[in-house]
Amino acid sequence: MNTRNERRCRAREAARSKVTVETSGSAPTSRSSSPRRESERRLFRSASATSPRILTSIRALFQRRRGQSVSSLQEDQLFPVGVCLSARLPVRALHVLEAHEQGINAVRFNSSSELLATGGTDRAVKLWDVRAGSLTHRATLDGSTEGVTCIEFDPKGPRVLAASYDKSALLWRLDDPVPKVTLTGHSRRVTAARFGLNLQVVTGSADRTVRLWDLQRACCVQVVEVPSYCSDLICTGYCIISGHYDSKIRVWDTRAVRCIQELPAHGKVTSLDISPDHCHLLSCCRDDCLQLIDLRGRSYERVCFRADGFKCGSDSTKAVISPDGCFLAAGSADGAVYIWNVSTGNLETRLPDKHSSSISAVSWSPSGEYVVSVDLSRRAVLWRDV
Incomplete structure (x- = not known):
């Protein structure tokens, strides 16, 4: 296994220049440069999928220079660069344990990989200490009146955020089982809740809106109407990426609060994830395919990952990128975890037999040491290499 890992490390650099197997077409050549203000003004006239100015702007949202202002310092603190080699x-x-009284919909490690959170149909968010290859129950966070759909730890402090079927998002301190903040305003289930810049939270919902919230005032500060059911969100800097049931992925600049790019997906989007370097976007869709989209180029080149036996088990199945960017992991309707190698595009391993029902979500620890999978029959499984 050590030899295998060493080979992967040596192959990692080769992955950067790997030729992809699917592309969305070539972009037209950019016209001569114009003043920055005029370029930004023209940017919002169109959301053309091939506009070089839009592509440049999107890349800038992901690759902002650090240390130039207070806001950039806040961004650095909120979105730290991964350290997994x-x-x-x-x-x-x-x-292997029965972690909830009903099915589990969400799972997430904290930044230190020492704490795990799970959220279930039983309305509970549970915290688990990860020690010596086992999960030990630490606390149960109450407050949701219906099932939990999404969980995220605050990278800036001891807080955890959850989205719920009860049309709300809830924020807890890790040492208090009572919610510190409850965000209400959506008219249907909240499917995604993420931490944003400057003490903000971003939520997506089945009500076809994305909302920005001020945590200090516990109020909604912006409502963005979207064309379709929002299944998942990615927040990084001033950029929000949303996945939708209409087989589209949309990119938003929160400063203009307007869609600046619309990417075709390959089916109803169930989840999104982004690589540690923010250069690749992972989408999982109901057509039983994962796609890795290169955000750096003008044509959004993409690679499709499939495997015999892999089936996306629900409209909210969550797939992830490993913390070193070398692997993709997703759970299947057959109860197995499938892991693909990004460099080769091939299925690296299949982990069967521990789940008796469809796997709803997986999480890879930021340290790279553990993977946890959860299913719709209450079970959580902690996996490792030895």
């Missing part, structure tokens, strides 16, 4: 490929289950 090499993720371990899991091969066996270390701990």
Whole structure:
């Protein structure tokens, strides 16, 4: 296994220049440069998928220079660069437990990889200490009146955020089982809740809106109407990426609060994830395919990952990128975890037998050491390489 991991590390650089197997077409050549203000003004006249100015602007949202202002310092603190050099490929289950009273919909590690959160149909958010290859229950966070759909730890402090079927998003301190903030205003279930810049939270909902919230005032400060059910969100800097049931992925600049790019997906989008370097976007769709989209180029080149037996089990199945960017992991309707190698495009391993129902979500620890999978029959499984 160590030899295998070493080979992966050596192959990692080759992955940067790997030729993709699917592309969305070539972009037209950019016209001569114009003053910055005029370029930004023209940017919002169109959301053309091939406009070089839009592509440049989107890349700028992901690759802003650091240390130039107070806001950029806040951004650096909120979105730290990952430190995992090499993720371990899991091969066996270390701990299997019935973690909730009903099905589990969401799972997430914190930034230190020492704490895990799970959210279930039983309305509970549970915290688990990750120690010596096992999960030990620490606390249960109450407050949601219906099932939990999404979980995220605050990278700036001891807080956890959850989205709920009860049309709200809730924020807890890790040492208090009572919600510190409850964000209400959506008219249907909240499917995604993410931390944004400057003490903001961004939520997406089945009500076809994306909302920005001020945590200090516990109020909604912006409502963005979207064309379709929003299934998942990615927030990074001033950029929001939303996945939708109409088979589209949309990119938003929060400063203008307007869609600046619309990308065709390959089916109803169930989840999104972004690579540690913010250069690649992962989408999981109901057509049983994962796609890795290169955000750096003008044509948004993409690679499709499939495997015999892999089936996306629900409209909210969540797939992830490993913290070193070398692997993709997703759970299947057959109860197995599938892991693909980004460099080769091939299925690296399949982890079967520990789940008796469809896997709803997986999470890879930021340290690269563990993978946790959860399913619709209450079970959580902790995986590792040895």
